Amino acid sequence: MGGCLVVIQNSGMTDARLPLIIYSPAGLVPSAAPVRKATKRLTALGFDVTVDTSALSKQQRFAGDDDVRLAALHRIAGAAPSVALATRGGYGLTRLLDRIDWPLIARSIERGTAWVGYSDVTALQLAALAHKAAGPHKVEEGTTAGFWAGPMACDDFGRADSSEGGDDVTQDCFVEAMAGDLEAIGFRTEVGFDGLDVSGRLWGGNLAVMQSMLGTPHFPQIKKGILFLEDVNEHPYRIERALLQLHQSGILAQQKAIVLGAFTEYRKSPLDRGYNLKTVIAYLRSLTATPILTGLPFGHVPTKVCMPIGRQTNLLVQGRDALLLW
Amino acid sequence: MGGCLVVIQNSGMTDARLPLIIYSPAGLVPSAAPVRKATKRLTALGFDVTVDTSALSKQQRFAGDDDVRLAALHRIAGAAPSVALATRGGYGLTRLLDRIDWPLIARSIERGTAWVGYSDVTALQLAALAHKAAGPHKVEEGTTAGFWAGPMACDDFGRADSSEGGDDVTQDCFVEAMAGDLEAIGFRTEVGFDGLDVSGRLWGGNLAVMQSMLGTPHFPQIKKGILFLEDVNEHPYRIERALLQLHQSGILAQQKAIVLGAFTEYRKSPLDRGYNLKTVIAYLRSLTATPILTGLPFGHVPTKVCMPIGRQTNLLVQGRDALLLW
Numbered sequence: 001m002g003g004c005l006v007v008i009q010n011s012g013m014t015d016a017r018l019p020l021i022i023y024s025p026a027g028l029v030p031s032a033a034p035v036r037k038a039t040k041r042l043t044a045l046g047f048d049v050t051v052d053t054s055a056l057s058k059q060q061r062f063a064g065d066d067d068v069r070l071a072a073l074h075r076i077a078g079a080a081p082s083v084a085l086a087t088r089g090g091y092g093l094t095r096l097l098d099r100i101d102w103p104l105i106a107r108s109i110e111r112g113t114a115w116v117g118y119s120d121v122t123a124l125q126l127a128a129l130a131h132k133a134a135g136p137h138k139v140e141e142g143t144t145a146g147f148w149a150g151p152m153a154c155d156d157f158g159r160a161d162s163s164e165g166g167d168d169v170t171q172d173c174f175v176e177a178m179a180g181d182l183e184a185i186g187f188r189t190e191v192g193f194d195g196l197d198v199s200g201r202l203w204g205g206n207l208a209v210m211q212s213m214l215g216t217p218h219f220p221q222i223k224k225g226i227l228f229l230e231d232v233n234e235h236p237y238r239i240e241r242a243l244l245q246l247h248q249s250g251i252l253a254q255q256k257a258i259v260l261g262a263f264t265e266y267r268k269s270p271l272d273r274g275y276n277l278k279t280v281i282a283y284l285r286s287l288t289a290t291p292i293l294t295g296l297p298f299g300h301v302p303t304k305v306c307m308p309i310g311r312q313t314n315l316l317v318q319g320r321d322a323l324l325l326w
Numbered sequence: 327m328g329g330c331l332v333v334i335q336n337s338g339m340t341d342a343r344l345p346l347i348i349y350s351p352a353g354l355v356p357s358a359a360p361v362r363k364a365t366k367r368l369t370a371l372g373f374d375v376t377v378d379t380s381a382l383s384k385q386q387r388f389a390g391d392d393d394v395r396l397a398a399l400h401r402i403a404g405a406a407p408s409v410a411l412a413t414r415g416g417y418g419l420t421r422l423l424d425r426i427d428w429p430l431i432a433r434s435i436e437r438g439t440a441w442v443g444y445s446d447v448t449a450l451q452l453a454a455l456a457h458k459a460a461g462p463h464k465v466e467e468g469t470t471a472g473f474w475a476g477p478m479a480c481d482d483f484g485r486a487d488s489s490e491g492g493d494d495v496t497q498d499c500f501v502e503a504m505a506g507d508l509e510a511i512g513f514r515t516e517v518g519f520d521g522l523d524v525s526g527r528l529w530g531g532n533l534a535v536m537q538s539m540l541g542t543p544h545f546p547q548i549k550k551g552i553l554f555l556e557d558v559n560e561h562p563y564r565i566e567r568a569l570l571q572l573h574q575s576g577i578l579a580q581q582k583a584i585v586l587g588a589f590t591e592y593r594k595s596p597l598d599r600g601y602n603l604k605t606v607i608a609y610l611r612s613l614t615a616t617p618i619l620t621g622l623p624f625g626h627v628p629t630k631v632c633m634p635i636g637r638q639t640n641l642l643v644q645g646r647d648a649l650l651l652w
Contacts (some may be wrong), residue, residue, distance in 0.1 A: 009643075030597065039512065039644050060605065061598050061599060075508075091563045091566075091567060097574070098574065110350050211538070212568065213571065213574075215571065241417060242538065244420055244538075245539065245542060248420075248544065271387050272382065
């Protein structure tokens with residue numbers, strides 16, 4: 001399902017170092033090492049890095065209790081750095097949704113903050129859309145301000161198993177996105193979508209997190225959008241069940257296109273007998289007329305692109321080459 | 327969390343053998359042995375057992391493709407036996423919900439059928455409530471007709487590891503329920519609910535299946551109800567996330583009480599650091615004023631009670647003894 005990545009680059013990174021704050025909104029960071037490594041790597045990439053005071057807090061499985069993590073989120077929003085980068089996901093953001101000061105988040109975006117992350121951070125991103133805190137704001141063309149589906153500090157800049165702390169394509173894409181130079185991402189999709197040309201608001205993220213928001217006031221009502229999805233540790237039948245729920249809720253039919261990223265690290269069952277991700281996608285395609293594309297380089301995989309959530313986006317396919325432009 | 331079970335028995339089983347059909351609405355049955363064993367055991371318990379023609383069908387991980395399983399469901403509804411008992415759960419019923427002939431299901435209940443099962447069968451039970459196919463119907467007092475949360479053929483009557491094929495309490499409770507003699511179930515709950523006395527429609531089932539129906543037209547709108555829940559293979563953080571979704575959707579606040587059964591077979595994580603099912607329940611109790619009781623003998627455990635779904639029920643607690651009466 002992985003696809004070749006084409007990043008359209010307009011110019012290099014600006015000389016001014018962009019202020020970037022690393023913070024922890026969800027799961028705890030087990031050790032300081034990946035945060036140190038990410039700080040070093042992000043500094044080398046040209047950012048002016050600060051680690052939030054509670055980034056390494058621990059309470060049970062969380063990076064501090066709800067009050068601590070909520071205060072961190074509001075503190076970052078108040079500081080309004082150019083980039084607010086989550087350390088990692090895990091679980092914890094849905095716990096905060098009822099208490100987040102959405103106008104404060106909206107103001108941070110008006111002041112130019114790009115909030116970046118994936119996985120559990122999907123909860124923040126989608127709820128911000130639902131609470132009109134993600135824009136559109138009166139910000140200039142080509143701004144980076146808003147919510148970005150993209151890497152996280154520990155996962156993508158702080159890995160011990162890489163000399164540079166992460167995947168080059170992921171890091172280059174992130175640097176370009178944060179510099180305001182990323183206008184599109186490209187990937188290789190399956191045959192059958194040649195000539196597809198649709199436009200809509202780009203939204204989505206982690207399927208299980210999205211599923212856990214359905215029916216709540218934090219779930220955004222996006223029609224005629226381009227919905228991207230990824231997940232990890234979920235058996236194909238669970239992926240299907242969640243997609244089926246989106247279908248039965250009318251959400252798939254309301255979209256211009258569905259774009260699937262990586263669905264990884266699940267354990268097969270001896271009862272599957274040929275049932276797999278391919279049959280799941282074929283089944284979903286039999287239910288909905290909305291095009292379902294695969295191959296988006298995004299998810300719990302080393303190589304992931306950056307995408308602006310809520311932004312008006314054009315999905316173009318030529319042969320097997322797909323392009324998401326904003 | 328397990329509790330002591332008290333079954334109120336009014337009379338013995340009637341002499342007439344109740345027609346019972348074993349069928350497969352969801353996952354495939356890997357071998358015929360448990361169905362044979364269940365047939366033998368259920369016959370010994372006084373039922374006139376038939377195994378549906380497609381009960382052992384196989385297509386990928388399903389007991390036949392969607393058409394085959396849908397036809398089985400409609401065939402059983404048409405036959406309207408006293409008892410329609412699922413072989414097992416797995417995954418498959420949500421696939422059928424858009425296509426089920428609900429008036430046909432409703433007529434089977436008018437004709438006296440008790441549909442029994444749990445786990446994935448929750449999808450059928452809740453959707454029947456949503457589509458007004460589960461009652462109330464013009465049926466006599468003390469009828470067994472309707473949907474019952476209860477055992478399944480393979481899991482509870484067909485186990486190879488038991489000389490009798492299953493748990494005695496589960497089987498006795500089932501026999502009494504199907505004979506129309508079960509008017510209440512009792513269990514031992516935690517301290518703190520002494521004197522609780524609430525009434526409402528009984529509904530619920532498997533938490534993950536219920537979660538996968540939220541936002542769809544198949545999710546019932548039950549207010550002032552008594553909601554019971556169980557799950558298997560779900561880490562406490564996932565149980566919490568799903569319960570939090572029910573809270574954020576307003577569903578917990580709309581209920582008179584939440585009654586938790588067994589949540590079993592999950593794998594702990596080294597990152598939990600004291601986070602567990604107990605802390606999850608304490609957290610949920612801090613969010614909602616609705617009483618959340620534990621100890622219901624129901625779920626993916628050998629000892630499980632039978633409960634009539636959608637029936638007006640009274641929940642009484644004296645000391646730590648809880649009673650659900652209908």
